[in-house]
Amino acid sequence: MSRKTASKDKITSYQAFTLLYSTLFGVGVMTLPRDVGEKAGNDLVWVIFLSGFLVFVLVYLISTLCQRFPGMTFTQYTAEILGGSQKKWIGKVLSIPFVLMVVVFFILGIGTVLRMFGETITSSMLRHTPLEAIMLILILTVAFGAGSKLEVIAKLNEFLFPITLAPFLLMLFAAVQRGDFTNILPLFQINLSNIIEAILRGGYSFAGYLVIMIFAGFYQEPGKMKKIHTISLISIIVSYWYLCVITLGVLGIEEVKNIMFPVLEVAKSVKLEDMFFERIEAVILSIWLVTAFTSILNLYAAFVQVIIGFFHLSEKYRLWISFLTMPGLLLLAMIPKNVPEIGTYGEIVGVYEIGVSLLVPLVLLLIAVIRRKKGEVNLEIDSSSK
Numbered sequence: 001m002s003r004k005t006a007s008k009d010k011i012t013s014y015q016a017f018t019l020l021y022s023t024l025f026g027v028g029v030m031t032l033p034r035d036v037g038e039k040a041g042n043d044l045v046w047v048i049f050l051s052g053f054l055v056f057v058l059v060y061l062i063s064t065l066c067q068r069f070p071g072m073t074f075t076q077y078t079a080e081i082l083g084g085s086q087k088k089w090i091g092k093v094l095s096i097p098f099v100l101m102v103v104v105f106f107i108l109g110i111g112t113v114l115r116m117f118g119e120t121i122t123s124s125m126l127r128h129t130p131l132e133a134i135m136l137i138l139i140l141t142v143a144f145g146a147g148s149k150l151e152v153i154a155k156l157n158e159f160l161f162p163i164t165l166a167p168f169l170l171m172l173f174a175a176v177q178r179g180d181f182t183n184i185l186p187l188f189q190i191n192l193s194n195i196i197e198a199i200l201r202g203g204y205s206f207a208g209y210l211v212i213m214i215f216a217g218f219y220q221e222p223g224k225m226k227k228i229h230t231i232s233l234i235s236i237i238v239s240y241w242y243l244c245v246i247t248l249g250v251l252g253i254e255e256v257k258n259i260m261f262p263v264l265e266v267a268k269s270v271k272l273e274d275m276f277f278e279r280i281e282a283v284i285l286s287i288w289l290v291t292a293f294t295s296i297l298n299l300y301a302a303f304v305q306v307i308i309g310f311f312h313l314s315e316k317y318r319l320w321i322s323f324l325t326m327p328g329l330l331l332l333a334m335i336p337k338n339v340p341e342i343g344t345y346g347e348i349v350g351v352y353e354i355g356v357s358l359l360v361p362l363v364l365l366l367i368a369v370i371r372r373k374k375g376e377v378n379l380e381i382d383s384s385s386k
Contacts, residue, residue, distance in 0.1 A: 010220035015154040018161040020232040023208040026295025027116045030261040033247040037256045040198035043190040051202025052237035058357040063226045065361040069375030070222035074213040075309035081368045106303035108349045111332035113296045143326045146300035147319030183252040204350030214302040
């Protein structure tokens, strides 16, 4: 593949920024203040920064590994690190446990996000619509999108990203109209026994950053990935902090703890009589649909790409894999019996991602350093990009 062709098929730096942001800023944003506030109380306004720092360390570790093998996908550099120069099949076999750990996260993550999406829609918008129908429509749409090349998905994230910023301006009306920021006080009252769990709960809200291991192999400027990922994470941390402060200022911690979707409740409290609509919750929900869709789409696309890359399949099989795996993911999403059980599953998935994000890149990076394995810019990204 020529350099000109390769650069056409790669993901730009801005697209990489929007991919990470759109993946992390997804379904869980509606419940974020409650999830962290249950353990941190008013201190959620600073605990969220510690959660962000935890995720930053993990993302930096992943970025360091990916940057060591620029232009190579996760399945490629894992086999390269573990294999020998003569018998490359050994690396392929040894890479199976690492690939499986990542694939399991994508499967669990897609199932959890899909079910959370369905429950949110049925409880806030379409109360008389069967949950299964909502989830089926979403996963059909996502499966069709995940059947596209990663570069197409990156362009879609780039296009939709500005739309996701609108709620921040709209939520400002809530702060002006009903905000009482004495509700944030007192601070630093958290019990030390709860602080670790509060940080982890905040960390769950950043779930999805493992997609970096898949998308990074397609970056047009891999040397900038640490900078791009840092800027994207800082943007997400500030966004989460902003939403938590406004929600806490409007509702107070006791209400935040007892409301299923506190961010949505804040939106319902805003009235704009002089505009086309009196309430903005419809706008917030519409934009939230976009963020939820891009989040699950990116996870699904990464999942499909791992299968394509590991088995060296042609691009023409991408859509087939996407639709063939869809029924299993839908059935998995139906396993939790109720909303509290979904929350428990979500916490398990969050802990699992933190574990995988620490174990997989750390082990691979240590082996790569010990064996002096280092990639060069690989223009022939993957057999799937031919």
